[in-house]
Every structure is written in structure tokens, then in C-alpha cells.
Amino acid sequence: MVIHSATLAIDETIRARRAAGERLLHLAFGEAGLPVPDEIAERLAAAAGRNGYGPVVGSAEAREAAAGWFTRRGLDTGARQIVFAPGSKALLYALIAALPGDVVLPRPAWVSYAAQSALAGKRVIGVDIPAEGAGGVPDPERLATVLRESRPGVLVLTVPDNPTGTVADPERLRAVCALAERHGLAVIADEIYAELVHDGTRPPGAAALHPERTVVTSGLSKSLALGGWRIGFARLPAGPWGDALRSELTGVASEVWSSLAAPMQAVAAHVLADPPGVTAHIAAARRLHATVARAVHAEFTAAGALCRPPTAGFYLYPDFAPLRDALAARGVTQGAALATALLERHGVGVLPGEAFGDAPEALRVRVATSLLYGETDEERWRALRAPDPLALPWVADALARLRAALAGLTTGPVTASTGESAPRTR
Amino acid sequence: MVIHSATLAIDETIRARRAAGERLLHLAFGEAGLPVPDEIAERLAAAAGRNGYGPVVGSAEAREAAAGWFTRRGLDTGARQIVFAPGSKALLYALIAALPGDVVLPRPAWVSYAAQSALAGKRVIGVDIPAEGAGGVPDPERLATVLRESRPGVLVLTVPDNPTGTVADPERLRAVCALAERHGLAVIADEIYAELVHDGTRPPGAAALHPERTVVTSGLSKSLALGGWRIGFARLPAGPWGDALRSELTGVASEVWSSLAAPMQAVAAHVLADPPGVTAHIAAARRLHATVARAVHAEFTAAGALCRPPTAGFYLYPDFAPLRDALAARGVTQGAALATALLERHGVGVLPGEAFGDAPEALRVRVATSLLYGETDEERWRALRAPDPLALPWVADALARLRAALAGLTTGPVTASTGESAPRTR
Numbered sequence: 001m002v003i004h005s006a007t008l009a010i011d012e013t014i015r016a017r018r019a020a021g022e023r024l025l026h027l028a029f030g031e032a033g034l035p036v037p038d039e040i041a042e043r044l045a046a047a048a049g050r051n052g053y054g055p056v057v058g059s060a061e062a063r064e065a066a067a068g069w070f071t072r073r074g075l076d077t078g079a080r081q082i083v084f085a086p087g088s089k090a091l092l093y094a095l096i097a098a099l100p101g102d103v104v105l106p107r108p109a110w111v112s113y114a115a116q117s118a119l120a121g122k123r124v125i126g127v128d129i130p131a132e133g134a135g136g137v138p139d140p141e142r143l144a145t146v147l148r149e150s151r152p153g154v155l156v157l158t159v160p161d162n163p164t165g166t167v168a169d170p171e172r173l174r175a176v177c178a179l180a181e182r183h184g185l186a187v188i189a190d191e192i193y194a195e196l197v198h199d200g201t202r203p204p205g206a207a208a209l210h211p212e213r214t215v216v217t218s219g220l221s222k223s224l225a226l227g228g229w230r231i232g233f234a235r236l237p238a239g240p241w242g243d244a245l246r247s248e249l250t251g252v253a254s255e256v257w258s259s260l261a262a263p264m265q266a267v268a269a270h271v272l273a274d275p276p277g278v279t280a281h282i283a284a285a286r287r288l289h290a291t292v293a294r295a296v297h298a299e300f301t302a303a304g305a306l307c308r309p310p311t312a313g314f315y316l317y318p319d320f321a322p323l324r325d326a327l328a329a330r331g332v333t334q335g336a337a338l339a340t341a342l343l344e345r346h347g348v349g350v351l352p353g354e355a356f357g358d359a360p361e362a363l364r365v366r367v368a369t370s371l372l373y374g375e376t377d378e379e380r381w382r383a384l385r386a387p388d389p390l391a392l393p394w395v396a397d398a399l400a401r402l403r404a405a406l407a408g409l410t411t412g413p414v415t416a417s418t419g420e421s422a423p424r425t426r
Numbered sequence: 427m428v429i430h431s432a433t434l435a436i437d438e439t440i441r442a443r444r445a446a447g448e449r450l451l452h453l454a455f456g457e458a459g460l461p462v463p464d465e466i467a468e469r470l471a472a473a474a475g476r477n478g479y480g481p482v483v484g485s486a487e488a489r490e491a492a493a494g495w496f497t498r499r500g501l502d503t504g505a506r507q508i509v510f511a512p513g514s515k516a517l518l519y520a521l522i523a524a525l526p527g528d529v530v531l532p533r534p535a536w537v538s539y540a541a542q543s544a545l546a547g548k549r550v551i552g553v554d555i556p557a558e559g560a561g562g563v564p565d566p567e568r569l570a571t572v573l574r575e576s577r578p579g580v581l582v583l584t585v586p587d588n589p590t591g592t593v594a595d596p597e598r599l600r601a602v603c604a605l606a607e608r609h610g611l612a613v614i615a616d617e618i619y620a621e622l623v624h625d626g627t628r629p630p631g632a633a634a635l636h637p638e639r640t641v642v643t644s645g646l647s648k649s650l651a652l653g654g655w656r657i658g659f660a661r662l663p664a665g666p667w668g669d670a671l672r673s674e675l676t677g678v679a680s681e682v683w684s685s686l687a688a689p690m691q692a693v694a695a696h697v698l699a700d701p702p703g704v705t706a707h708i709a710a711a712r713r714l715h716a717t718v719a720r721a722v723h724a725e726f727t728a729a730g731a732l733c734r735p736p737t738a739g740f741y742l743y744p745d746f747a748p749l750r751d752a753l754a755a756r757g758v759t760q761g762a763a764l765a766t767a768l769l770e771r772h773g774v775g776v777l778p779g780e781a782f783g784d785a786p787e788a789l790r791v792r793v794a795t796s797l798l799y800g801e802t803d804e805e806r807w808r809a810l811r812a813p814d815p816l817a818l819p820w821v822a823d824a825l826a827r828l829r830a831a832l833a834g835l836t837t838g839p840v841t842a843s844t845g846e847s848a849p850r851t852r
Contacts, residue, residue, distance in 0.1 A: 004673075005482075005680035012481050029479075036477050044689065045471030049803065051462050053455075053653045055438050056431075086512040086656065086683055093682045097545070115681045119523070121547065228477045228688035230512065247430075254431035255541045256519045257512055261687055262654035263470065377475065 003115040006355035014349045025401050026371045027296075028349035030162060030315065032225030033370040034285055034384060035377040039277045040224065040267060047266030054262055056254045057246075058084030058233070062265040065272035066233050070216070072274065073194075075207050081236045083249060084260040084268065088192055088219040088232030089116075091249075092156075094256065095215055095234070096120050098248035099186045101153015104146065106138045108317065108356035108364075110162045110190070125152055126357050129164070130172075134308065135317065136161030137168035140175035147183050155185045159203050160193040160312030163356050163366035165293060167197055167312050170204040177209035186245075187214040193313040195223035195282050198290035203312065212237055215245065220271060222313065223282050231264050284384050289314045289370060295390050295399055296369045303406035314370035317353070320363035326410035327363065334360050338409075345412065346405035372398045429541040432781035440775045451827050452797045453722075454775035456588060456741065458651030459796040460711055460810060461803040465703045466650065466693060473692030480688055482680045483672075484510030484659070488691040491698035492659050496642070498700065499620075501633050507662045509675060510686040510694065514618055514645040514658030515542075517675075518582075520682065521641055521660070522546050524674035525612045527579015530572065532564045534743065534782035534790075536588045536616070551578055552783050555590070556598075560734065561743065562587030563594035566601035573609050581611045585629050586619040586738030589782050589792035591719060593623055593738050596630040603635035612671075613640040619739040621649035621708050624716035629738065638663055641671065646697060648739065649708050657690050710810050715740045715796065721816050721825055722795045729832035740796035743779070746789035752836040753789060760786050764835075771838065772831035798824045 011029035018024050057063060063079040070077035085091045089112060096103060096113070097120040105113050107126035117124045127138035127146055136158035146152075157176070160167045180187050189206040197203055207214040219232035236242040236249070253259075260268075271278050293310040300307045305318035320327060320338060327333065332341050335352035342348040342365070353364035373383040374394055383389045390396060437455035444450055483489060489508040496503035511517045515538060522529060522539070523546040531539050533552035543550045553564035553572055562584035572578075583602070586593045606613050615632040623629055633640040645658035662668040662675070679685075686694075697704050719736040726733045731744035746753060746764060753759065758767050761778035768774040768791070779790035799809040800820055809815045816822060 003681065004677045005684070008479065008482055008680045008684060011479065031479055036475050041471075041474035044474045045467075048467035048470045049462050051652050051654045053434065053437065053457055056434055086687065089681070090683050112681050119678065119681055226477050227479045228685070230684065230687045251430045252545065254434045255429065255515070255538050255545055257516050257683065258431070258434060258656065259654070261512070261656045261690060263689075264687060 003118060005115065006111045006351055010349060010351060023347060024343070025348045025398055025405070027367045027369065027402075028351050029371060030222075030368045031227050031371060032222050032285070032314070033373045033380065034225035034288075035380050036226070037277065037281050039275070040226070040271065043267045043270045044263055047263035050262035050266060052262060054259050054265070056250045056259050058082065058260055059262070059265050059269070062269040062272070065269040066235070069272040069274065070235050073202055075205065075216075075235065077235055078238065081238060081242065083234045083236065083246065083253065084265060085232045085234070085253060086230040086257055086260050086264075087221065088190070088217040088234070090253075090257055091217050091232050091234045092116060092188065092190065093119070094249050094252040095188055095217070096122060096154065098245065098252055099154045102150065104138070104143070104152045104155045104185070105357060106136055106156070106158065106161075108135065108163050108353055108358040108366075109156065110158060111351075111355050113156050114357055124357075125150060133172070134161060134166035134168045134311070135164030136166070137173050137176050140172060140179060143176060143179055147179060151183075153186060154188060155180050156188045156190065157206055158190045159205070160197060162193065162313060162315050163353075164308055164317040165310035165313050165315035166308050167203045173204050173206060174209055177206050177214075180213070181210050185213070189214050189216045191216050191218050192222050194218065196286050196289055196314070197312040198286060198293075198310070200283065200286060207235065207237070212239055212241055220268065223285070224271060224278070225285065229264055229267065231260065231268050233268065288373065288384055288389055291389055292372055292395065293369045296367060296372070296402065299399060299402050299406060300367070302403070304410070314368060316367040316369065317364060318367060323410050324363060329414045330410070330412060331415050332363075332409075335362050335364050336360065338363050339365050341409065342405065346408050348402060348405045429544060431541065432537045432777055436775060436777060449773055450769070451774045451824060451831070453793045453795065453828075454777050455797060456648075456794045457653050457797060458648050458711070458740070459799045459806065460651035460714075461806050462652070463703065463707050465701070466652070466697065469693045469696045470689055473689035476688035476692060478688060480685055480691070482676045482685050484508065484686055485688070485691050485695070488695040488698070491695040492661070495698040495700065496661050499628055501631065501642075501661065503661055504664065507664060507668065509660045509662065509672065509679065510691060511658045511660070511679060512656040512683050512686050512690075513647065514616070514643040514660070516679075516683055517643050517658050517660045518542060518614065518616065519545070520675050520678040521614055521643070522548060522580065524671065524678055525580045525614075528576065530564070530569070530578045530581040530611070531783060532562055532582070532584065532587075534561065534589050534779055534784040534792075535582065536584060537777075537781050539582050540783055550783075551576065559598070560587060560592035560594045560737070561590030562592070563599050563602050566598060566605060569602060569605055573605060579612060580614060581606050582614045582616060583632055584616045585631070586623060588619065588739060589741050589779075590734055590743040591736035591739050591741035592734050593629045599630050599632060600635055603632050603640075606639070607636050611639070615640050615642045617642050617644050618648050620644065622712050622715055622740070623738040624712060624719075624736070626709065626712060633661065633663070638665055638667055646694065649711070650697060650704070651711065655690055655693065657686065657694050659694065714799065714810055714815055717815055718798055718821065719795045722793060722798075722828065725825060725828050725832060726793070728829070730836070740794060742793040742795065743790060744793060749836055750789060755840045756836070756838060757841050758789075758835075761788050761790050762786065764789050765791050767835065768831065772834050774828060774831045
């Protein structure tokens with residue numbers, strides 16, 4: 001039985017129900033929700049003549065741009081260390097398949113790491129993130145305990161994190177990377193949200209701390225909202241271990257996807273040179289993501305949930321534990337039932353923490369805030385340019401609907417219905 | 427150890443050596459070697475605003491176009507039966523991974539089926555094609571013998587065929603599909619060359635003969651030379667078996683590549699509606715492929731090789747068995763050594779049959795004729811429009827170089843060097 005990506009599945013479900021006339025607030029999918037800048041659209045159009053397969057790793061031009069991009073961010077990188085692919089998801093799958101050993105994931109973690117590991121025949125070991133503090137990196141003491149009991153091969157770190165929308169503390173990252181080094185663990189550092197730290201700083205990176213065996217993955221899906229263009233890239237470590245992995249990785253790539261579409265490589269070559277128009281666009285997106293994520297965070301905490309304040313990207317991971325009794329009185333005692341109740345009773349789509357590997361009984365859900373910016377490109381451009389996007393009527397309306405929905409969760413009629421028996425939200 | 431795609435690897439090798447100044451004739455890679463028509467480039471540019479992930483299977487628009495495309499070709503198809511992906515290679519991998527059981531391949535067969543099977547943990551059973559007649563479909567009697575001895579789950583058929591450039595006889599296809607039906611085998615019908623039968627007819631299809639369990643894969647890489655755009659699609663059977671497979675396939679897709687890039691889906695929606703400009707372009711490409719493939723075939727047979735006359739696509743699969751003694755006198759007794767000798771002594775890149783699963787000792791190589799049309803888009807447009815492309819100086823020159831190289835294989839000095847010990851051509 002293949003596990004379907006929970007995020008893609010609920011996106012399709014909610015879009016279909018909205019298309020059929022339902023009024024649903026879509027907080028379930030991590031699409032960056034912003035239009036394509038003209039500068040980037042023009043690059044795609046200009047590259048339409050490029051129809052050759054080209055190298056599996058990507059063109060020299062695109063790889064040199066990516067190498068420069070990493071180097072300017074403090075990681076000296078040669079073009080030989082870069083591999084492009086149709087999305088960083090494809091690279092993550094190929095890396096998990098190519099690297100030997102079981103896979104350690106922070107708990108919670110992005111939905112696909114575990115499913116990809118299963119597809120590659122790997123066992124997953126979830127290690128909790130600290131109850132307080134940011135996500136994306138496991139608690140070092142718990143990781144040390146796991147490493148005393150088992151010999152996994154791979155550790156995935158997500159900095160900044162999805163689902164929590166937070167940036168791991170540098171000290172914790174350092175401790176975890178030291179453990180990885182001591183135990184010979186390969187680290188896959190998923191840094192696809194690294195351009196979207198709300199204060200514009202660069203998050204701490206595992207590749208500087210554990211240089212010989214850290215692979216960094218990234219892409220243009222989040223920073224530039226180009227999810228539907230499927231542009232991903234990886235930075236492999238320099239040295240013999242990185243060279244051997246490059247051979248394994250490009251072997252899988254050559255048999256599964258051949259190469260990233262050539263016109264998309266041309267787009268990447270442009271964007272990764274950090275031209276001023278692109279940099280300014282990303283800065284504007286970062287401000288919008290920060291503003292809306294904070295406003296949504298305020299709604300969840302006002303409703304009584306615990307929630308880490310968001311510091312990157314466009315996600316929240318509220319915990320309704322303080323409302324457990326009131327929710328139980330309304331038939332909701334697990335995360336999946338909470339997500340179902342939010343969708344079916346209150347018209348708000350989120351994903352249960354269980355989809356991210358969290359405990360089923362935890363009353364935690366993942367909230368994506370990036371589809372609130374508007375329904376049309378015009379609305380989204382206005383949101384991006386507004387001094388106060390929260391004052392735009394469609395954003396304000398969405399926040400008001402969310403407020404009412406969250407209030408309704410614990411003020412609606414007490415019911416005996418057992419939400420738990422509802423089908424698990426995909 | 428991961429197997430790298432032999433075709434992609436030699437393409438990179440030859441391009442790098444040519445870029446470094448070597449004068450090599452590139453007959454090793456199945457890139458269709460033609461430029462992008464303006465009509466198609468404009469569709470890509472017009473779709474640059476599409477940046478959402480969209481459904482894993484592809485947009486309704488693209489899937490409806492593909493359903494119509496199959497239906498007009500004699501296979502009634504609904505949009506629900508269609509799945510798009512970044513290349514039919516990705517679909518082939520996901521299908522082999524999702525379908526239970528070992529994999530039967532014609533021998534020889536395209537390089538990636540066996541590697542994909544290995545990646546998915548599947549055993550491969552090669553069944554020879556007839557010594558006479560077309561490739562892509564195993565000999566029915568040999569297949570029947572295999573099915574008496576083992577219980578594979580999947581049979582891959584390639585009609586028209588790569589590497590032989592031929593179209594399976596309808597009677598043989600019927601016999602093989604009857605066996606597949608009787609034994610409950612799923613058939614993957616790779617029909618990516620179906621628009622390129624030289625006489626413009628539609629090749630016989632397994633989906634009509636074994637409708638409940640045949641999946642057809644195709645794409646725009648060959649008919650429209652859009653290999654570097656990575657546009658692939660599959661047609662699943664209607665009915666419960668097809669529905670279950672769709673769920674498995676989209677599960678793998680959702681965890682490995684998410685979706686085909688949205689602008690590429692828009693291109694597919696246009697092309698698959700069979701607009702007259704596209705149809706005329708494909709017809710011109712078909713004529714050019716046929717003319718050049720026949721001319722190259724004449725060179726190989728004139729040199730003394732046995733070779734099936736090409737009837738589709740842009741491949742030949744010559745067998746140098748009649749020259750075995752003359753080649754052995756020059757240190758060449760296996761297919762890999764023959765390919766090495768052609769490249770290193772005579773400047774002609776081809777792939778050994780061994781890369782296609784053929785016997786190592788067979789003196790057979792796969793010859794791709796599609797990179798002879800020119801080095802620039804201007805030359806390629808002229809080749810496409812020429813009444814007699816063989817008279818164009820760069821095409822005539824390439825054929826003359828090939829003639830000299832083939833003559834040199836058996837007229838050069840007798841040597842004791844053992845070509846067999848050269849590294850296996852990737």
C-alpha cells in the first residue's frame with residue numbers, strides 16, 4: 001500500500017469542494033500563494049528553444065549559478081557539487097534511496113520523508129523535537145538515546161521547519177550535527193524555506209557543522225512560489241564521500257527523471273544569480289508571509305491553543321491540548337478528528353499532526369497560512385505590495401472566518417458523535 | 427550499485443569530448459534532434475503564469491486533451507484514465523515499482539527498464555525477440571516457455587521499438603497479449619515512438635488486445651523532439667484494476683515528483699489536441715527520420731552488417747556477426763569492444779547491445795540516427811524542410827564519415843589488442 005502525499009491529497013480535495021461551491025478556508029497546503037514576477041516569466045519564455053535533455057545533473061550554467069548562490073550564503077561550493085531535479089522532492093527521494101541505512105526524522109516532520117523512506121524500503125525512526133522551542137531538528141538527548149540503541153544511516157533536518165514554521169536554535173543544531181558526525185550519519189538538510197526566515201537572516205546550516213556528510217536540498221517552490229514549476233537542487237559535500245554519493249544520486253536520477261526540464265534550468269540560472277528584482281520580490285514575500293503567519297498565530301492562541309510563534313515560512317503547528325476537555329465533549333479526542341471537525345463542521349482545512357508523524361492522540365494540526373493572500377493574481381499582487389495586508393478585505397475576511405471557526409470548535413453544541421471514527425484525513 | 431542510464435551517460439561523454447575539440451559522430455543517443463516550433467514555444471511562454479502545483483495526475487485540461495488524443499487513435503479513453511508526469515521515464519519507473527511481480531522484458535530492450543526494475547527491487551526476465559522480424563515484443567513461444575517456469579507480474583512491450591527501430595508484427599503482438607491475458611500479466615506498452623512510424627500508420631497496440639491490464643505510456647520527447655521538456659503521460663485501463671493501479675501510481679508520483687510542471691501541462695494540452703501545425707510538423711519529422719535512418723541502414727548493410735530495415739523512429743540495431751573473423755583479427759570479439767573500437771578508433775559513438783540486455787558476445791550495437799540533422803537550429807530546420815535532406819552537405823558529410831569508419835573497422839591493421847578488456851562503454 002503506497003502512502004499518498006497528505007498535503008497534495010488534501011489540496012486536491014479542498015480545491016474540488018471549493019470548485020463545487022463549498023465555502024472552505026484552505027489552510028492545508030504549503031503552496032506559497034503568490035504570482036510569477038514578469039522577470040521570471042520572461043526567462044521561461046526566452047528559454048523555450050531549449051529542448052535537449054542535457055546533463056542529468058543540470059546545465060553547467062545552472063549549476064554554476066547554484067554554486068555561486070550557496071557560496072554567497074557562506075558555503076563555498078563548486079558547480080560539481082550541484083544536482084538539479086524536477087523538485088527537491090525528487091532529490092529527497094533519490095537521496096533516501098541512495099544513502100544506506102535507516103532514516104531518523106524529527107517528530108513531527110514534513111509528510112513525505114517517511115513515505116519516501118517506506119518506498120525506498122527504509123525503516124523510519126522518529127525522534128521528538130523539544131516540547132518547547134523550534135522544530136525541524138530532534139532533541140539531542142533523545143537522538144543520543146536512539147543512537148545508543150540503533151545504527152541508522154541518515155538523519156533528515158528541516159531548517160527552517162515545516163510543519164512548525166520555526167528555525168532551530170543554532171546550539172541544538174550544533175549538538176545534533178556533532179552526534180551525526182560521531183556516529184557517521186549522513187545528514188539531509190532540507191533548507192527549502194531558508195530564504196523565508198521572517199527577519200531576513202540566514203538560518204544556521206548543517207553543511208557548515210558536519211561538512212563531509214551533509215547534503216543540502218533546496219528549490220524555488222517556496223521562496224518564489226514556483227511550486228508548479230518543479231525546480232529543485234541539491235548541494236553535495238566536496239570530497240570522496242560526496243563524489244560517491246553524486247554517482248549514486250545521478251544513477252537514480254538518470255533512471256527516474258533524466259533531468260530537470262531545460263527551460264526551468266534557464267530560470268534557475270537567472271534566479272540563483274540573485275538579481276535585484278528577484279531579491280526584492282523574495283523580501284516582499286517574506287514580509288507578507290511573516291505578517292499573515294503572525295496574524296493567524298494570534299487567532300489560534302486567542303482561541304486557547306498553544307503555538308510556537310512563527311519565525312520562518314508560512315506554517316503554524318498549534319496544539320489544542322489546553323482545550324482537550326471542551327473538544328472531547330464535542331467528540332474530538334484525536335488530531336485527525338480535530339482536522340475533520342475543522343473541515344466538516346467549520347469549513348477550515350488543515351492537516352492533522354499524525355500526517356507529520358506526530359502521535360495520533362495529540363490535538364495538533366498543521367496550518368498553512370499562504371493561501372490567504374487572495375484568489376486571483378491581482379489580489380495576490382495587492383497583498384504583496386500592501387503596507388498592511390491584514391487590512392485588505394479578503395485577508396481580513398479570512399481571518400474573521402478563522403476566528404469564528406476556532407470559537408465554534410469549543411462553543412458549539414456538546415455531542416456524543418465520535419469524531420475518531422471518521423475516516424482519517426488524508 | 428546503481429546502474430546509470432547508458433544512453434544519458436554516453437550522450438554526456440560524447441558532448442564533453444566534442445566540446446573539447448574531438449571530431450566525433452554522435453550516433454549514441456535517442457534525442458530527436460529537431461528544433462521547437464514557434465507554435466509550441468508560444469504555448470510555453472503563454473503558460474508562464476501557471477505556478478500552482480495542481481493535481482498529481484495533471485490538470486483536467488491536459489488530461490482531457492490526452493484522452494481525446496487516444497480516443498482519436500482508436501482507444502476510447504476518459505480523462506480519469508490519464509496521468510501526466512515529468513517524462514514517461516518517471517511513469518515507467520513508478521509503474522514498475524507499483525505493479526507486483528517480476529518483470530519480463532524483450533531482449534534487447536531500452537536500457538532503463540531493467541535498471542528501473544532493479545531500483546524497484548524486481549527481478550528481470552529477458553525473453554529474446556525473433557532473430558528475424560521486428561523487435562519490442564518477445565517471441566511468443568519463448569514467452570510461453572518462460573511462463574511455464576515462472577510467475578512474473580509485468581511484461582513490457584515497446585511498439586515501435588527502441589533499439590531496433592521496427593514495429594512488431596500484429597500477429598505476434600496478438601499472440602503475446604493472449605498469453606499475457608491468460609497468465610494475468612500486466613502489460614506496460616511503451617508507445618513513445620507511435621507517432622513516428624515511417625509510413626504514417628498507427629502501430630498495433632496492446633491496449634486494444636489486452637484491455638483490462640495494459641497501461642500505455644507516451645510523451646512528447648520523440649514525436650516533437652521535446653526530450654528536454656520532460657512531458658510524459660500514461661493511459662491506464664478503465665475498470666477496477668485500472669482504478670487500483672491509478673491509486674498506487676499516483677501515490678508513488680505524489681511522493682517522488684508531485685506533478686508535471688504546470689506550463690508543460692499547458693503545452694501538452696495544446697499539442698494533444700492535434701492542431702494542424704503540430705500534425706504537419708510531426709509528419710515532416712517522420713519523413714526526415716525515415717530518410718536518414720534508411721540511409722544509415724544502407725551504410726551498415728553495405729559494410730557487411732546484418733540489420734533489420736528501419737520502419738519507425740530513428741534507430742538501427744546492426745549485427746556484425748558476418749564480420750566476426752575480420753573483427754576478431756583486430757581484437758574485437760564482443761559488442762562492448764565493438765562500440766569502444768567505433769568510438770576510440772573511428773570516432774563514431776554507438777551503444778553496445780549489452781546495454782540493452784543483449785548477450786555480451788553478440789556483435790550488435792544500437793545506432794541512433796537523429797543527431798545527424800545538424801548542429802544548429804538553422805541546419806535542423808533546413809533538414810526538416812529539405813526535399814532531399816541527404817543532399818545537405820552536413821548530412822552527406824556525416825554519412826561519408828560513417829562509411830569510412832565502418833570500412834576502417836575491418837580494413838585497418840590487424841592487431842593483438844584485446845578490445846574486450848577496455849572499460850565497458852557506459
